[in-house]
Amino acid sequence: MAVYTQVPAEEIDAFLTRYDAGRLVSAKGIAEGVENSNYLLETTGPDGNGHRYILTLYEKRVNEADLPFFMDLLDHLGARGCLVPRFIADREGRRLQQLAGRPACLIEFLTGISVTEPTAGQARAAGAALGAMHRAAEGFAGTRRNALDLPGWHDLAARCGADFDRIAPGLKARVAEELTFLDTHWPAELPRSVIHADLFPDNVLMLGDRVTGLIDFYFSCTDIRAYDLAVTHSAWVFSNDGATWHGDRAAALGAGYRETHGLTEAERAAFPVLCRGAALRFLLTRAYDWINTPADALVTRKDPLAYLRRLEFYAAADPAMLLGA
Numbered sequence: 001m002a003v004y005t006q007v008p009a010e011e012i013d014a015f016l017t018r019y020d021a022g023r024l025v026s027a028k029g030i031a032e033g034v035e036n037s038n039y040l041l042e043t044t045g046p047d048g049n050g051h052r053y054i055l056t057l058y059e060k061r062v063n064e065a066d067l068p069f070f071m072d073l074l075d076h077l078g079a080r081g082c083l084v085p086r087f088i089a090d091r092e093g094r095r096l097q098q099l100a101g102r103p104a105c106l107i108e109f110l111t112g113i114s115v116t117e118p119t120a121g122q123a124r125a126a127g128a129a130l131g132a133m134h135r136a137a138e139g140f141a142g143t144r145r146n147a148l149d150l151p152g153w154h155d156l157a158a159r160c161g162a163d164f165d166r167i168a169p170g171l172k173a174r175v176a177e178e179l180t181f182l183d184t185h186w187p188a189e190l191p192r193s194v195i196h197a198d199l200f201p202d203n204v205l206m207l208g209d210r211v212t213g214l215i216d217f218y219f220s221c222t223d224i225r226a227y228d229l230a231v232t233h234s235a236w237v238f239s240n241d242g243a244t245w246h247g248d249r250a251a252a253l254g255a256g257y258r259e260t261h262g263l264t265e266a267e268r269a270a271f272p273v274l275c276r277g278a279a280l281r282f283l284l285t286r287a288y289d290w291i292n293t294p295a296d297a298l299v300t301r302k303d304p305l306a307y308l309r310r311l312e313f314y315a316a317a318d319p320a321m322l323l324g325a
């Protein structure tokens, strides 16, 4: 459940009067997501025909100073044909507001559902959408440092410390060993660009095998472009618990990405290491949240060990099998 900040309906209705968006008809807290508070709003609409919006209140991990970067990125991608939600401006042109003491934005609602167990066809569509996003991002002038890069992983690991072993005995040593491996093998020279950095199935809206929207760009940043494919790979080609590898989905994801973008030889050679980094990144943030979120909190904690299983898979895998032909 992710509604950290409760906003009374009257307050949302008053907030909407700043926009040409109509009056509030209903406001429902959205259970999915872990970072921000999200509401689905139904309004009478600008023209009286009814309209839906997403209202987001930014919570712990999103820095308000980063919001202009995300807004400009989505404008850039949207203008180049990517199906991404736009931030809506009020009558005075402001897109960033304050509501219930939090930074808040009204955002375009996109149709579609997030799949929980993707098919190979859906993985192919996700790979193609990621490649198209990378193409569309070319020429975007904004930059944002990835706080969850290799130095950031060291920092997170240090903050988890001995508590790792409360999650699983030996986890602290395994993380330390992996960081040492990545310190030596992390590629330095690969092409960099703006990346989504969290393109999990819950951040891809679909109707059947068709992508209808890419959402949740709040981790987007400037980093190794092929790392974005590695993050996506780690999220799409395993069962949710990380115990089962789906080779058909992996081959389809790779084929989809090749349709719209593709990897250089150097990116392909580094891909197994990038996947190990992606698996460690989500293992670390999940472990940190696991340790620091009370078990009875409203938000559902995500299992760090599902990413330890992925990490062990990548560490042992034949590199040739990761993306199919």
Ligand SMILES: Nc1ncnc2c1ncn2[C@@H]1O[C@H](COP(=O)(O)OP(=O)(O)O)[C@@H](O)[C@H]1O
Pocket: 002, 030, 032, 033, 034, 035, 036, 037, 038, 054, 085, 107, 108, 109, 110, 111, 114, 202, 203, 215, 216, 218
């Ligand atoms: N623009 C949008 N259009 C439609 N649904 C959205 C949109 N943005 C968010 N959602 C819904 O809200 C949920 C949580 O949004 P998300 O941005 O992933 O939250 P968080 O940043 O808290 O993880 C999504 O899974 C989706 O169901």
Ligand SMILES: N[C@@H](CCOP(=O)(O)O)C(=O)O
Pocket: 032, 033, 034, 035, 198, 200, 202, 203, 216, 282, 285, 286, 302
């Ligand atoms: N995708 C991450 C957590 C971030 O959650 P999201 O709802 O913002 O995608 C994970 O699964 O660990």
